[in-house]
Amino acid sequence: MERLIDKTLEDYARAHITALPEALAEIEHYTHTHRPDAAMLSGPVEAALLRLLVMLCPARRVLEIGLFTGYSALAMASALPADGEVLSCEKDPEAIAIAQQFFDRTPCGRKIRIRAGLALDTLEALRGQVFDLIFLDADKESYPVYYDRALPLLRPGGLFVADNTLWSGRVLAPSTPADLGVAAFNRKVRNDPGMDAVLLTIRDGVTVARKKTACA
Numbered sequence: 262m263e264r265l266i267d268k269t270l271e272d273y274a275r276a277h278i279t280a281l282p283e284a285l286a287e288i289e290h291y292t293h294t295h296r297p298d299a300a301m302l303s304g305p306v307e308a309a310l311l312r313l314l315v316m317l318c319p320a321r322r323v324l325e326i327g328l329f330t331g332y333s334a335l336a337m338a339s340a341l342p343a344d345g346e347v348l349s350c351e352k353d354p355e356a357i358a359i360a361q362q363f364f365d366r367t368p369c370g371r372k373i374r375i376r377a378g379l380a381l382d383t384l385e386a387l388r389g390q391v392f393d394l395i396f397l398d399a400d401k402e403s404y405p406v407y408y409d410r411a412l413p414l415l416r417p418g419g420l421f422v423a424d425n426t427l428w429s430g431r432v433l434a435p436s437t438p439a440d441l442g443v444a445a446f447n448r449k450v451r452n453d454p455g456m457d458a459v460l461l462t463i464r465d466g467v468t469v470a471r472k473k474t475a476c477a
């Protein structure tokens with residue numbers, strides 16, 4: 262991921278968020294020392310944003326599409342009430358094993374249930390269920406399909422949050438399937454009359470969209 266804002270400013274922002282649960286720093290350290298694809302991890306500023314969104318929603322049931330080593334799932338779980346849950350989709354068994362090992366060691370990890378396999382299959386199996394917040398952070402070429410399949414699971418007034426929606430700036434001249442997927446997703450959200458949305462220029466871009474209720 263290319264850096265969109267100056268590193269000094271990014272570090273400054275990182276130093277000015279509310280302290281995060283210790284387990285997140287452990288996952289971050291482990292991922293950076295054991296996984297060549299560690300750049301996929303969302304990081305502390307986004308974790309702080311996700312925690313706030315969970316609290317403001319307020320959310321009890323969260324659906325995550327793209328668990329990786331469990332960083333964002335644990336961040337969201339730590340902001341949920343005691344009876345809250347995060348259901349997270351992941352296809353990589355190695356990433357699942359790492360995440361589960363961290364979840365087992367921390368009390369709020371008990372709020373997370375991993376759904377192994379392809380996320381589209383899981384979404385199909387979840388038909389009829391209702392979530393307060395959906396966090397999309399999986400393969401970028403499928404972002405528009407995830408939007409179509411996951412949105413019916415979001416309650417009115419719920420939040421649809423998507424990571425990497427600036428996609429290192431490649432949304433400006435999309436060429437690969439991933440670029441085209443993110444650009445199409447951004448258009449879809451922008452043109453959806455059922456949503457109120459903002460594309461935040463945090464990190465690699467984070468879209469936050471609220472599903473309208475009957476009265477707005």
Ligand SMILES: C[S@@+](CC[C@H](N)C(=O)[O-])C[C@H]1O[C@@H](n2cnc3c(N)ncnc32)[C@H](O)[C@@H]1O
Nearest residue numbers: 301302303327329332333351352379380399400
């Ligand atoms: C960007 S990472 C998620 C990062 C994580 N949310 C975090 O903040 O640490 C994307 C994850 O989505 C998973 N993924 C990609 N395509 C998938 C699919 N079709 N079904 C399930 N998981 C998928 C990848 O294996 C990867 O672990």
